[in-house]
Amino acid sequence: MRGLWTTDRVRAAEERVMAVVPAGALMRRAAFGVAVVAAELLAGGRRVGLLVGAGNNGGDALWAGYYLRKRGVAVSAVLLTPDRVHAEGLAAFRRVGGRVVDRLADVDLVIDGIVGLSARGPLRPDAAEHVAHLDAPVLSVDLPSGIDPDTGATSGPAVRAHTTVTFGCLKPVHALADCGDVRLVDIGLAGELHGPDLVELDVADVGLAWPVPGPEDDKYTQGVTGIAAGSATYPGAAVLAAGAALLSTSGLVRYAGAAAEGVRARWPEAVCTGSVTDAGRVQAWVVGPGLGTGLGAEAVLRTVLEAGVPVCADADAITMLANNPDLWDARDPDTPLVLTPHDREYERLAGPVGDDRVTAARKAAERFNAVVLLKGHATVVAGPDGRVLVNRARSSWAATAGSGDVLSGVLGSLLAAGLDPVLAAGCAAKVHVLAAELAADGAPIPATSLLGAIPDAIRAVRPL
């Protein structure tokens, strides 16, 4: 589990530490960490170029240049705003023979000290011009310049980092955007940082949380998942969601709806009925994928919300909740509800997502008293209690038709097994992208292949 802290919190912690350490000590620690990683990345190379912006991020780069010079590396620096540059850093850099140049040429590694925690918006045109012409790998100081540190959003030119060296703690950008290989250098903030703003689950967290049968378990004790999805014309969503639930835990799966025949044919182990009213007891419902939004679908959603068990509402269920707010009344507010919108579904529910996906998910979670799993390349899970988990996919193979139906089935089975709904959503998101990566192995895949890779993904996260 990795914690991530927003820039406000980082600055506050830095201020408290700076009050008790000698001036410049934090920057020196940070810069030394950058120099160590730069030396490692240089391997046989001898020439480093610095892109130096107006603030302390540029100061870090200049001090890193100073340490590299002292090791005999040839270091040149472009000062993007010569009238606003970290004066002590520049003086130290010059003192050891660092050269100031107009343009970086023939370098083996570039250190990006254009902008750090104070970044707003994309790279300015002059910085973008320098970045566009780089042909060496880039080591970014704190974060790749041009990406927003708190939201991970990019609205124009930005640095593409091979590696990022950050200080004290990880920031949201490190989980929400591509920062290359992220290295964390300790600068002594730990004692001043309290609980993180965001959390990224790692494989071990998911493996430990994943429900597996014990010696006393049977199909009922592991949780019965109900699937209210699909239609006679479109049974696919039902087949995918039911299959995902069957492959995710050893609990029973009940399917209820018009696609019963299709589900039974593909998954003989599922208990299938035509209607949610005669489905029997379940410990959690998945409702919505391929269900439609007509009156019959509304009745299904109402029945499921009234059942008094956790519900994962996806796809058409979200659209119905957005179109007909009376449906919220059917819900017992003390029973967990997980909403799994993509951006367009989110917009129907709560307006445009915008650049700040974490805040968007948080706001909706609070407003609807629900866990909100906002789908995207970086999936954000927000709980009504303020907890936020993020999970960034390393690839986009999961972005395929039917992929969301699979995710809802996985999530439903974890809710049925009794997992905390925020954790269930975070674990489902992680295993879902892992299954996509395993199935794809470098080539596009349909959702049925993603589904088929769920067991391998679970094996990959489970402790040996």
Ligand SMILES: NC(=O)C1=CN([C@@H]2O[C@H](COP(=O)(O)OP(=O)(O)OC[C@H]3O[C@@H](n4cnc5c(N)ncnc54)[C@H](O)[C@@H]3O)[C@@H](O)[C@H]2O)[C@@H](O)CC1
């Ligand atoms: N505060 C501290 O104790 C420490 C800070 N450190 C470094 O200090 C950085 C923060 O420094 P600062 O707050 O001075 O600010 P930055 O260096 O992040 O930004 C400097 C200035 O760049 C300009 N700018 C904003 N957005 C831009 C964009 N998109 N393109 C180009 N220029 C832009 C702004 O005028 C801003 O004030 C951290 O990221 C880290 O690298 C480290 O030295 C560790 C210690």
Ligand SMILES: [K+]
């Ligand atoms: K930077």
